[in-house]
Amino acid sequence: MKFAVQINSSPYAGAAGEMGYQFILAALASGHSVLQIFFYFDGIYHGLAAQLPPDDERQFLRRWSQLSQQHGIDLVICISAAQRRGLLSLEESRRQNRTDQDLAPGFRISGLGQLVEATINADRFIVFPGA
């Protein structure tokens, strides 16, 4: 079965990241595929490049990038939610005459149309809610 997942809470203010990650691992282990993770609401903070938790803590960025590299899962950050919260890709920040590059490698910024397409293409769309 093809899954797509939406993550709605930030790494440290909710459980959506952990639950979503564990769900995806279980789905992959059961032979399913995961097309896309769509980060929305405060979930966009998962794509912040400069997250530097201590080494003995959970490394969300490493987890997501491994899922993306090893299983080809598309990591999409919603552009309107990201801009509102100050997470800019290099391309977007140039447009604003800024120099920020806030987007972690492996993620891409796109619109809500990607979420709609994921709901159409996936057999199941699973939302992990925010706080």
Added chain:
Amino acid sequence: MKKYLIIMRHPPHGSIHVQEQLDIILTLAAFDRLVSLLFLDESVFQLFRGQSAEQYEHKETLAIFDALALYDVNDLWVETESLMEKGLILEQLTLPVKTISRARVSQFMSGFDVILGG
């Protein structure tokens, strides 16, 4: 075609949440999807007549709800118990809605292909 149910649970102006949920609804409508809305808990206040967010410099989400019919989003459901628990009656809501009892919500949800909550 897949049928979508959007579950609303948040009050109108406590955060950006409702506005961002409306963005999803409008995008689904732009893709000509079949969209229904279900209002639970404090979200019943989202349709409360006479609300204003002006002093908070918050977007008037009620105006966006009013415009949903233009996008053929007009299948709105309110849970009866949520309405009663908040002391509201249907006449205080700005849009025509259908009501559903809490006991029937689970079965109602099973009639949809994609359910977007949270």
